[in-house]
Amino acid sequence: MVETDEGWKAFEIGTYGLHFCSKRDNWSLSSLGHRLTCTIRCWWCRETVYFHTNGNGDAVLFEKLGAPWEIHPCWEKHKHSRSAKIKELESILKQAGYDGRSKQFNLLKRRKHDPYIKMILQSKDMRVLDNYLIDFCKCLVSNDISFKGPIPMNVKINNGVKIYKRIIKILTASAIKDIDCFKEMIPPSINIKLKII
Known part of the structure; x- marks a missing residue:
C-alpha cells in the first residue's frame, strides 16, 4: 500500500516499473492529460526514436531527447499516416501493460547483441x-x-x-x-x- 493524494492505494512492481493495481483502462493518447515519452522504433525506418505527447492531442517523434529537440525526419515525411500509427501505438501500449499513468515507457526489447x-x-x-x-x-x-x-x-x-x-x-x-x-x-x-x- 502507498499513500497518495486520493488516499491509500495498492501497488505492485511489474515488468515496466511501479504501477497501481487499479489501472486506468479508458485512457487514450489524445487525452492523457499529462506528458508521455516512449522509446520506440520508428514505424517507417525502424530507427530508435522517442514518441512524445503532452497528452492533449499533440504528438511528435524526436531523434533524441534534449536540446535542440530535433524532430525525426520520418515524422514530417509521413504526415498522411501519423494518426493511424498513433492509434496503433496506443493499442501496443495497452497490450504492453501501460496503464495511462506514468510519464515514460520503453517499448524496445533489450537485446543480447547489437542489431545487425x-x-x-x-x-x-x-x-x-x-x-x-x-x-x-x-x-x-x-x-x-x-x-x-x-x-x-x-x-x-x-x-x-x-x-x-x-x-x-x-x-x-x-x-x-x-x-x-x-x-x-x-x-x-x-x-x-x-x-x-
Missing part, C-alpha cells in the same frame, strides 16, 4: 553471385562497415534448378541507409533480402 543486418543473396548463377559478393564486400570495407561472412555456399534444388545462396551479417545496422545504394549494383539474376535482427 542479415543479407541473404540467391542466384541460379554461382559466378555472378560470387563476383557481386566480392564487389559488395569491397564496398563495405571502403565505407568502414563491419560484417561477418559470407557463409559457405548453400545450394538447394528447386524444380530441378540449382539455387546458390550466401548470407552476410552486416554488423553496422545504421548502415541500412547506405546499403540501398549498393542494391543498385545488383545484377538482375540475384535475389536479395535484408532483415534487421
Whole structure:
C-alpha cells in the first residue's frame, strides 16, 4: 500500500516499473492529460526514436531527447499516416501493460547483441553471385562497415534448378541507409533480402 493524494492505494512492481493495481483502462493518447515519452522504433525506418505527447492531442517523434529537440525526419515525411500509427501505438501500449499513468515507457526489447543486418543473396548463377559478393564486400570495407561472412555456399534444388545462396551479417545496422545504394549494383539474376535482427 502507498499513500497518495486520493488516499491509500495498492501497488505492485511489474515488468515496466511501479504501477497501481487499479489501472486506468479508458485512457487514450489524445487525452492523457499529462506528458508521455516512449522509446520506440520508428514505424517507417525502424530507427530508435522517442514518441512524445503532452497528452492533449499533440504528438511528435524526436531523434533524441534534449536540446535542440530535433524532430525525426520520418515524422514530417509521413504526415498522411501519423494518426493511424498513433492509434496503433496506443493499442501496443495497452497490450504492453501501460496503464495511462506514468510519464515514460520503453517499448524496445533489450537485446543480447547489437542489431545487425542479415543479407541473404540467391542466384541460379554461382559466378555472378560470387563476383557481386566480392564487389559488395569491397564496398563495405571502403565505407568502414563491419560484417561477418559470407557463409559457405548453400545450394538447394528447386524444380530441378540449382539455387546458390550466401548470407552476410552486416554488423553496422545504421548502415541500412547506405546499403540501398549498393542494391543498385545488383545484377538482375540475384535475389536479395535484408532483415534487421
